[in-house]
Amino acid sequence: MSEATAxxxxxxxxxxxxxxxxxxMTHGFEATSMRMITGQAGVNLxxxxxxxxxxxxxxxxxxxxxxxxxxxxxxxxxxAEEALANGAPLKPSKIVAAFFGVSLKMAADTEHGGATxxxxxxxxxxxxxxxxxxxxxxxxxxxVQRFMSALYRALPDVPREEILWRFHFMxxxxxxxxxxxxxLKLFAGDFDDKDPTRLMPRLMSFLLGGLRAPLPEEVVxxxxxRRDAA
Amino acid sequence: MSEATAxxxxxxxxxxxxxxxxxxMTHGFEATSMRMITGQAGVNLxxxxxxxxxxxxxxxxxxxxxxxxxxxxxxxxxxAEEALANGAPLKPSKIVAAFFGVSLKMAADTEHGGATxxxxxxxxxxxxxxxxxxxxxxxxxxxVQRFMSALYRALPDVPREEILWRFHFMxxxxxxxxxxxxxLKLFAGDFDDKDPTRLMPRLMSFLLGGLRAPLPEEVVxxxxxRRDAA
DNA sequence: GTATGATTCAAACGATCGTTTGAACAGGAT
DNA sequence: ATCCTGTTCAAACGATCGTTTGAATCATAC
Numbered sequence: 001m002s003e004a005t006a007x008x009x010x011x012x013x014x015x016x017x018x019x020x021x022x023x024x025m026t027h028g029f030e031a032t033s034m035r036m037i038t039g040q041a042g043v044n045l046x047x048x049x050x051x052x053x054x055x056x057x058x059x060x061x062x063x064x065x066x067x068x069x070x071x072x073x074x075x076x077x078x079x080a081e082e083a084l085a086n087g088a089p090l091k092p093s094k095i096v097a098a099f100f101g102v103s104l105k106m107a108a109d110t111e112h113g114g115a116t117x118x119x120x121x122x123x124x125x126x127x128x129x130x131x132x133x134x135x136x137x138x139x140x141x142x143x144v145q146r147f148m149s150a151l152y153r154a155l156p157d158v159p160r161e162e163i164l165w166r167f168h169f170m171x172x173x174x175x176x177x178x179x180x181x182x183x184l185k186l187f188a189g190d191f192d193d194k195d196p197t198r199l200m201p202r203l204m205s206f207l208l209g210g211l212r213a214p215l216p217e218e219v220v221x222x223x224x225x226r227r228d229a230a
Numbered sequence: 231m232s233e234a235t236a237x238x239x240x241x242x243x244x245x246x247x248x249x250x251x252x253x254x255m256t257h258g259f260e261a262t263s264m265r266m267i268t269g270q271a272g273v274n275l276x277x278x279x280x281x282x283x284x285x286x287x288x289x290x291x292x293x294x295x296x297x298x299x300x301x302x303x304x305x306x307x308x309x310a311e312e313a314l315a316n317g318a319p320l321k322p323s324k325i326v327a328a329f330f331g332v333s334l335k336m337a338a339d340t341e342h343g344g345a346t347x348x349x350x351x352x353x354x355x356x357x358x359x360x361x362x363x364x365x366x367x368x369x370x371x372x373x374v375q376r377f378m379s380a381l382y383r384a385l386p387d388v389p390r391e392e393i394l395w396r397f398h399f400m401x402x403x404x405x406x407x408x409x410x411x412x413x414l415k416l417f418a419g420d421f422d423d424k425d426p427t428r429l430m431p432r433l434m435s436f437l438l439g440g441l442r443a444p445l446p447e448e449v450v451x452x453x454x455x456r457r458d459a460a
Numbered sequence: 461g462t463a464t465g466a467t468t469c470a471a472a473c474g475a476t477c478g479t480t481t482g483a484a485c486a487g488g489a490t
Numbered sequence: 491a492t493c494c495t496g497t498t499c500a501a502a503c504g505a506t507c508g509t510t511t512g513a514a515t516c517a518t519a520c
Contacts, residue, residue, distance in 0.1 A: 027260075027359075028258060028260060028357065028359075029261075030257075030258060030260040030261040031259075031260040031359075119356075122356060123353075123356055123357070125406070125409075126349075126352060126353050126405065126406065126409040127258070127353070129257075129258075162432070165407075165432050165436075166436055168406055168407070168410060169403040169406060169407060169433065169436045170403070171406055172402040172403040172404070172405050172406025172407065173399040173400070173402040173403045173440070174402070175356065175402050175405075175406070176355070176356065176398055176399060176401055176402025176405070177395075177398070177399060177402065179355075179356040180395075180398060198446075201446030201447050202392070202395050202446050203399065204446065205443045205444060205445065205446040206395075206396055206399045206440040206441075206443055207440065208443060209439040209440045209441070209442060209443020209444070210403070210436040210437065210439040210440035210443070211436075211439070212439060213435045213436055213438060213439020213440070214435060214439070215435065216428075216431030216432050216434065216435040217431050
């Protein structure tokens with residue numbers, strides 16, 4: 001099964017997207033050639049430019065296909081919690097569970113390539129490729145703004161800058177959690193990743209512990225600050 | 231200053247290493263060509279192959295130069311704490327501070343390229359490039375084993391597998407913390423990264439909160455487990 | 461059947477990749 | 491002055507890159 005793995009797959013477009021997603025994750029964008037993609041997809045070399053226009057457009061399409069659905073699910077999960085809360089601020093654990101729970105659910109889906117995509121996504125946040133980041137920013141704008149607002153309401157005494165940072169840290173932990181197994185095996189040869197369903201509670205405990213940790217130094221400063229003008 | 235930025239720098243080898251480190255961080259390994267490297271270093275194209283043998287060997291040398299020093303400092307910090315403790319188990323906060331404090335100190339050094347390197351290193355953990363990972367594994371073997379042993383002693387009631395995962399999560403948070411600014415600006419335009427010295431206490435609070443979080447589910451199971459054979 | 465539009469195909473395009481070559485240049489020891 | 495060793499240089503190598511081309515093939519409507 002070295003080449004043309006998904007030979008008699010669905011239509012050409014989808015075969016290309018699946019092959020590209022998998023290869024991008026393994027080798028990165030630049031190291032993945034059109035010939036590798038079309039070879040694994042079992043289609044002609046010119047098919048990519050015919051269906052997508054260019055390699056860059058293909059990259060965008062690989063992300064858009066999954067990210068639109070992922071962020072819609074994340075917002076749905078948040079709105080479901082908000083509906084239950086009936087106007088009251090959500091508990092931080094509910095907000096975190098909504099965002100990262102949906103993420104890990106997609107990461108656990110090895111059947112339809114969700115796992116592959118989430119690893120790719122984790123790699124891409126820190127990748128300074130300009131046009132990919134621009135695209136990610138647009139796709140993420142609404143969902144991040146909504147979740148941050150929920151967290152601001154949930155933690156009114158925590159400086160917003162602090163929440164922003166901690167959310168960022170949580171994204172990093174999640175990214176490594178998903179990329180996880182391989183990197184862990186590197187410096188812990190005797191490592192079992194037997195039960196992937198364990199990952200979710202594992203990560204969630206860690207994230208909530210970090211989010212609710214005592215604030216650093218005396219940046220504590222509740223809203224009734226002791227000295228108003230520094 | 232478009233080309234040959236470090237024109238009258240030190241010797242050719244160092245100029246190449248500095249240029250490569252910076253370009254690898256910005257564009258990744260594959261997207262960085264030898265002509266970009268030698269152009270920015272202000273040296274002849276053939277100089278890389280003359281001094282390092284190949285591009286892959288150059289990549290290894292870029293890592294080795296910093297990583298050897300970084301891991302030596304991390305071990306020194308751990309040993310200093312162990313000397314103070316006089317044989318008693320270290321507090322988890324001391325262990326975490328030793329590992330990640332040294333890391334962030336290098337990341338804060340924008341003068342000598344430490345910041346650039348740490349961003350590059352964070353990207354590389356999750357990069358599945360085979361030969362780079364192999365090399366990282368070897369470089370990290372001792373230091374990770376030592377720190378994990380310290381954590382096992384510090385947290386005897388926590389399953390070792392759990393500690394391993396949480397250490398991995400901490401690495402992810404640190405990686406994002408260092409790559410940080412750019413990624414944060416993406417989905418929070420109104421963001422200040424004014425004071426980089428704040429990052430250290432920020433991250434440390436989060437990491438310790440995550441490390442000491444309640445264990446998920448009933449994996450709690452102290453050493454005097456209620457049922458010995460499952 | 462024939463015309464029409466969408467798709468696939470083999471082949472080639474110029475550009476750039478990492479690497480190699482052999483000559484030119486440097487400085488110190490004999 | 492000569493030799494030797496280490497280094498730099500311009501030029502070229504074959505391989506591979508993303509993309510384009512024009513003909514072949516397919517499907518559908520008339």
